[in-house]
Amino acid sequence: MNFLKPETVLDLKNIRDELVRMEDTIIFNFIERSHFPTCPAVYKKKGSDISIPDFDGSFLDWALMQSEITHSKLRRFESPDQTPFFPDKIEKPILPSINYPRVLASYSSEVNYNPAIKEVYIDQIIPLISTCNEESWENLGSVATIDIDCLQSLSRRIHFGKFVAEAKFQASRALYAKLIEDRDIEGLYENITNSAVEEKILERLCVKADVYGVDPTNREGHRKITPEYLVKIYKELVIPLTKKVEIDYLLRRLECE
Numbered sequence: 404m405n406f407l408k409p410e411t412v413l414d415l416k417n418i419r420d421e422l423v424r425m426e427d428t429i430i431f432n433f434i435e436r437s438h439f440p441t442c443p444a445v446y447k448k449k450g451s452d453i454s455i456p457d458f459d460g461s462f463l464d465w466a467l468m469q470s471e472i473t474h475s476k477l478r479r480f481e482s483p484d485q486t487p488f489f490p491d492k493i494e495k496p497i498l499p500s501i502n503y504p505r506v507l508a509s510y511s512s513e514v515n516y517n518p519a520i521k522e523v524y525i526d527q528i529i530p531l532i533s534t535c536n537e538e539s540w541e542n543l544g545s546v547a548t549i550d551i552d553c554l555q556s557l558s559r560r561i562h563f564g565k566f567v568a569e570a571k572f573q574a575s576r577a578l579y580a581k582l583i584e585d586r587d588i589e590g591l592y593e594n595i596t597n598s599a600v601e602e603k604i605l606e607r608l609c610v611k612a613d614v615y616g617v618d619p620t621n622r623e624g625h626r627k628i629t630p631e632y633l634v635k636i637y638k639e640l641v642i643p644l645t646k647k648v649e650i651d652y653l654l655r656r657l658e659c660e
């Protein structure tokens with residue numbers, strides 16, 4: 404997929420291939436996170452044990468914001484597949500702008516599910532994949548760094564729903580225009596859902612978790628990323644959030660016709 408070539412970006416097969424590749428990134432990020440305990444101090448906002456002058460959020464918020472400020476200067480958020488967690492804090496790139504051809508609707512950056520992604524990651528994913536529910540004061544920085552990788556990979560995957568939605572809209576314009584005009588959310592869900600594709604994803608994740616989640620020379624060894632957890636995370640969180648992104652994007656799509 405090449406963001407300078409719109410025809411490659413709106414090809415549903417290319418989009419799905421990219422979603423498959425992202426599974427590996429997400430799984431390996433989860434594996435990195437699975438070596439550490441939950442570390443609640445990293446996520447605590449009020450009454451935090453980690454004091455950060457002039458900042459109200461958690462240690463993770465602060466680390467993520469600093470990382471996004473730096474990455475924005477490297478042009479990260481000019482790319483249409485990147486969605487910032489702190490859109491109000493990012494800065495102008497130090498590198499000259501790349502004028503990506505417009506493939507998504509002009510409002511697409513306003514479809515931002517990152518607050519929801521951060522919430523489900525902290526409340527639901529970390530407890531599943533961590534070694535145990537404890538603090539680990541010597542690992543706060545490592546944990547925050549890995550959390551940033553996990554969150555950014557989840558965010559990219561889930562916001563790819565915008566490309567899926569645009570491709571589906573362009574392939575069946577009249578059908579979607581009618582559903583959007585009628586504000587028929589159930590009808591939109593029915594049309595964007597492809598159960599066979601979803602089943603395939605879950606089957607593939609079972610195999611990947613089984614293979615990647617353990618030392619291949621010691622298959623009886625410790626494993627934290629199990630098929631059960633990975634399927635649960637995708638089935639209950641990742642795919643439903645991707646669909647929400649698709650629906651939110653589609654509901655505004657006629658603004659740009």
Ligand SMILES: O=C(O)C(=O)C[C@]1(C(=O)O)C=C[C@@H](O)C=C1
Nearest residue numbers: 567595596597598600601642645
């Ligand atoms: O591949 C698609 O058609 C998508 O809409 C993406 C996706 C997913 O999140 O992977 C979401 C909904 C579909 O039911 C199938 C898969």
